[in-house]
Amino acid sequence: MNTPATLYNLQANPGRPPLRVDVAVLGGGSAGIAAALAAAECACSVALIEQYGFFGGTATIAGVQSYCGFLTHGDRPEAAVGGIGRRVLDALAASGHEVAPRQQGSGNWIILLDPERLKRVLDTLVLAAGVQPLLHCRAVAVEQRAGRIRSLLCSDAQGLFAVEANHYIDASGDSSLAAMAVPQRIQPRLQAATLTVRIDGVEPGPAPDREQLHAAVLDYQRRTGQTLARSNGGFFVRLPWSQSYWAMMVDVDLPDASSPSITRAEIEAREIAHDYLESLRRQVPAFRQARLETSGPCLGVRSTRRVQSQQDIRAADALSARRRSDGIARSAWPCELHPLPGITEYRWIADPGWFHVPYGALIPVDSCNLWLAGSCIGADDEAFGSTRVMGCAFATGQAAGVAAALSCRSSKRAAPEQVRQVLLEQGAIL
Numbered sequence: 294m295n296t297p298a299t300l301y302n303l304q305a306n307p308g309r310p311p312l313r314v315d316v317a318v319l320g321g322g323s324a325g326i327a328a329a330l331a332a333a334e335c336a337c338s339v340a341l342i343e344q345y346g347f348f349g350g351t352a353t354i355a356g357v358q359s360y361c362g363f364l365t366h367g368d369r370p371e372a373a374v375g376g377i378g379r380r381v382l383d384a385l386a387a388s389g390h391e392v393a394p395r396q397q398g399s400g401n402w403i404i405l406l407d408p409e410r411l412k413r414v415l416d417t418l419v420l421a422a423g424v425q426p427l428l429h430c431r432a433v434a435v436e437q438r439a440g441r442i443r444s445l446l447c448s449d450a451q452g453l454f455a456v457e458a459n460h461y462i463d464a465s466g467d468s469s470l471a472a473m474a475v476p477q478r479i480q481p482r483l484q485a486a487t488l489t490v491r492i493d494g495v496e497p498g499p500a501p502d503r504e505q506l507h508a509a510v511l512d513y514q515r516r517t518g519q520t521l522a523r524s525n526g527g528f529f530v531r532l533p534w535s536q537s538y539w540a541m542m543v544d545v546d547l548p549d550a551s552s553p554s555i556t557r558a559e560i561e562a563r564e565i566a567h568d569y570l571e572s573l574r575r576q577v578p579a580f581r582q583a584r585l586e587t588s589g590p591c592l593g594v595r596s597t598r599r600v601q602s603q604q605d606i607r608a609a610d611a612l613s614a615r616r617r618s619d620g621i622a623r624s625a626w627p628c629e630l631h632p633l634p635g636i637t638e639y640r641w642i643a644d645p646g647w648f649h650v651p652y653g654a655l656i657p658v659d660s661c662n663l664w665l666a667g668s669c670i671g672a673d674d675e676a677f678g679s680t681r682v683m684g685c686a687f688a689t690g691q692a693a694g695v696a697a698a699l700s701c702r703s704s705k706r707a708a709p710e711q712v713r714q715v716l717l718e719q720g721a722i723l
Contacts, residue, residue: 303433303434303446303453304453305446305453305454305455306451306452306453306454309451309452309453309454311444311454311455311456311457312340312425312427312454312455312456312457313457313458314337314338314339314340314425314456314457314458315332315337315338315339315458315459315460315698315701316328316329316332316337316338316339316340316458316459316460316461316462316694316697316698316701317339317340317342317445317456317458317460317461317462318332318339318340318341318342318461318462318464318694319342319432319445319461319462319463319464319465319469319470320342320343320350320463320464320465320466320469320666320667321341321342321343321345321347321348321349321350321415321426321428321464322348322349322350322351322352322354322464322466322667322683322686323349323350323351323352323360323378323667323683323684323686323687323690324350324464324466324666324667324668324669324686324687324689324690324693325341325343325348325350325462325464325465325666325667325690326341326348326350326377326381326415326418326419326687326690327376327377327378327666327686327687327688327689327690327691327694328462328464328664328666328690328691328693328694328697329341329419329422329424329694330377330380330418330419330422330424330691330694331376331377331690331691331692331693331694331695331698331719332462332694332695332697332698333422333423333424333694334422334719335694335695335698335699335715336698337697337698337701338423338425339422339423339424339425340424340425340427340456340458341419341424341425341426341427342427342430342431342432342445342447342456343426343427343428343429343430344429344430344431345428345429346428346429347412347415347416347428348412348415348416348419348426349408349411349412349415350466350667350683350686351466351593351683352406352408352411352683353408353411353412354589354590354591355487355489355589355590355591355592355593355594356408356489356490356491356539356587356588356589356590356593357489357593357683358405358406358407358408358489358491358530358532358539359403359404359405359406359530359539360378360382360403360404360406360683360684361401361402361403361626361682361683361684362374362624362625362626362679362682362683362684362685362686363378363382363394363402363404363625363684364394364402364625364684365625365642365645365646365647366399366400366401366402366625366626366627366641366642366646367400367646368396368400370394370396370402370646371625371645371646371647372722373623373624373625373646373647373684373685373688373722374622374623374625374684374685374687374688374722375720375721375722376687376688376691376716376719376720376721376722377687377690377691377719377721378684378687378688378691379720380418380720381414381415381418381687382404384414384417384418385406385410385411385414388410388413388414389410390406390407390410390411390414390534391405391533391534392404399639401626401627405530405532405533405539407532407534407535427447427449427456429449429450430447430448430449431447431448431449432445432446432447432448432465432469432470432473433446433447433448433453434446434473435470435473435474436455437474439661440659440660440661441660441661441662442458442461442474442660442662442663443457444456444457445457445458445461445470459662459697459700459701460662460663460664460697460698460700460701461474461662461663461664461697462663462664462665462666462690462693462694462697463600463657463663463664463665463666463669464666464667464669464686464690464693465669466594466596466667466668466669467550467594467596467597467598467668467669468596468598468599468600468665468668468669470663471598471600471657471660471663471665471669472598474657474660474663475600475657475658475659475660475663477659478600478601478657478658478659479598479599479600479601480598480599480601481549481597481598481599482596482597482598482599482674482677483547483548483597483632484547484594484595484596484597484631484632485522485544485545485546485547485595485631485632485633485634485635485636486544486545486546486547486558486562486592486593486594486595487541487543487544487545487592487593487595487631488543488545488559488562488563488565488566488588488589488592488593489539489540489541489588489589489593490539490540490542490543490566490570490585490586490587490588490589491532491537491538491539491540491585491586491587491588492537492538492540492570492573492580492583492584492585492586493535493536493537493538493583493584493586494582494583494584495536495537495538495579495580495582495583496578496579496580496581496582497536497579498579500529500530500531500538501526501529501573501577501579501580503525503526505526505576505577506525506526506527506577507525507526508576508577509526509569509572509573509575509576509577510524510525510526510572512572512575512576513568513569513571513572516568516571516572517568519565519568521565521569521635522543522544522545522633522634522635523541523542523543523544523634523635524635526542527540527541527542527543527569528540528541528542529542537586542566542569543562543565543566543569544631544634544635545558545561545562545565545592545634546558546633546634547592547594547597549597550594550597550598555592555594558592559591559592562588562592563588566585566588567585570583570584570585595631595668595681596668596677596681599672599673599674599677600657600665600669600670600671601657601658601671602653602654602655602656602657602658602665602670602671603653603654603656603657603658603671604651604652604653604654604656604671605654605671605672605673605676606648606650606651606654606670606671606672606673606676606680607673607675607676608628608640608673608675608676610648610676611624611628611640611642611648611675611676611679612628612640612641612642612643612675613643613648614642614643614644614645614646614647614648615648615649616648616649617649617651619651619652619653619709619710619713620649620650620651620652620713620723621649621650621651621652621655621688621689621692621696621709621712621713621716621723622649622650622685622688622689622691622692622721622723623647623648623649623650623685623688623722623723624647624648624649624650624676624679624680624685624688625642625646625647625679625684625685626678626679626682626684626685627639627640627641627642627678627679628640628641628642628675628676628677628678628679629678629679629682630674630675630678631678640675640678642679648679649723650670650680650685650688650689650692652692652696652709652712653671654670654671654672654680654689655670655671655689655692655693655696656671656706657671662700664693664696664697665689665693666686666689666690666692666693666694667681667685667686667689667690668680668681668686670689688721688722691716691719691721692712692716692721695707695712695715695716695719696712699711699712699715
C-alpha cells in the first residue's frame with residue numbers, strides 16, 4: 294500500500310503566537326537599521342529581522358570595511374547624509390572609533406570601519422530605541438490578499454512563526470521580501486560579486502605599488518594558468534586600528550542568487566584569494582610573511598534582482614544631478630558599475646555631486662503596504678551603482694521607516710511632504 298506524500302508544512306507553529314508590531318523590517322544592514330530606528334522614533338513598535346547573528350549588513354557580513362556615500366566627490370566635499378546615518382557615526386566616535394573621512398585616489402571619500410566595533414554600536418542603538426531584534430531569523434513566505442501583506446512567515450531554530458505588521462520594509466539587500474510579495478515585478482540584475490579579505494603579517498610601510506601588484510598578477514597567472522579578474526592587482530588599505538590590510542582583490546561571476554551559483558562563487562573566490570596571496574608573498578617584499586586573517590565572512594553580493602517601483606530612478610536622473618520636490622534622500626556616490634568580474638566603471642554625477650531619490654522609488658508596484666530601502670529601491674542599473682552604497686542606504690532606509698510609520702496612522706500611504714517634514718525633524722539632509 295502506498296503512503297500519500299506529506300506536503301511541505303509552511304504553517305506557523307500552532308503553539309507559538311504571532312509577533313504583532315506596527316512595522317516589520319527585513320534586513321539589519323545600513324538601510325534596515327535606519328528604517329527600524331526611524332520608525333521607532335515615530336512611536337511605532339518595530340521588529341528588525343536579520344538572518345545573521347549581528348547587524349551591519351555588507352560592512353559586517355561581507356567585510357566591506359568602509360562607509361561610502363556620506364560625502365560628495367572631490368576636494369570640497371559636501372555632506373549628503375545626516376539623520377540616522379550621522380547618529381551611527383557619532384556613536385562610533387563616542388566608542389573611540391575614528392570616523393574621519395579619507396579621500397581615495399578616485400576623489401571619492403570613505404569612512405573606514407572596524408566591523409566588531411560596529412556590531413556592538415548597532416546592538417546598543419537598536420536596543421535603546423526599543424526595537425525588537427530578531428537575529429538568526431529568516432523570512433520564508435508571505436501571506437497576502439489583494440496586494441496587502443497580512444503576515445510574514447519566519448523561521449528560526451524553534452521552527453516557523455508569523456510576524457504580523459501594518460507595514461513591511463524590504464531592506465534585505467537583494468529584494469528578498471519583494472521577490473516573495475511581488476514576483477511579477479522582479480527582473481534580474483547582473484553584477485559581479487567581490488570577496489574582501491583582511492591580511493596581517495605585513496611589514497610596516499606603504500601599500501604595495503602598481504608595479505609590485507602587476508608582478509604578483511603575472512606570477513599568479515603563470516602558476517595557476519588562470520587570469521585574475523582584477524588585473525590591476527586589487528585595492529589595499531592599511532587599517533589604523535590593527536595594522537592589517539583590508540583588500541578587495543577577488544571578483545567572481547554570479548549569474549543569480551541560487552544556492553548552487555553562490556556556492557560555486559564562494560568556493561572559487563576563496564581559492565583565488567589563497568592563490569593570489571601566495572603570489573603577493575613571492576613578489577611584494579613586505580608581504581613575505583603575510584597571512585590571510587579572514588575572508589568575508591561571506592561573498593559580497595551587490596544585487597541579483599531589480600524591483601519595479603512607482604518611480605524608478607534613471608541614469609539620466611543621476612548623472613544630471615536631478616533635484617525633485619518629493620526627494621526623500623540624497624545619493625552622492627558616483628554611479629559605480631561592476632558589469633563583469635574585474636571591471637569597475639565610474640559615471641560621475643554633475644555638480645553639485647548628488648541627486649534626489651524620489652519618494653516613489655520606495656514603493657513597489659502592486660503592493661499596498663510594502664516599502665523598499667537601500668539596495669532594493671527602484672533604480673536602473675546605472676543609477677543603482679550610486680544608490681546601493683551604505684551612505685545612501687542609511688538615507689533611504691530612514692525615509693522608508695518614516696513613511697511606513699506615518700502610513701500606520703492612515704488607511705493609505707503617507708504623502709511625500711509629510712515624510713519629508715519628519716525626516717527633516719530627524720536630522721536628515723534633503
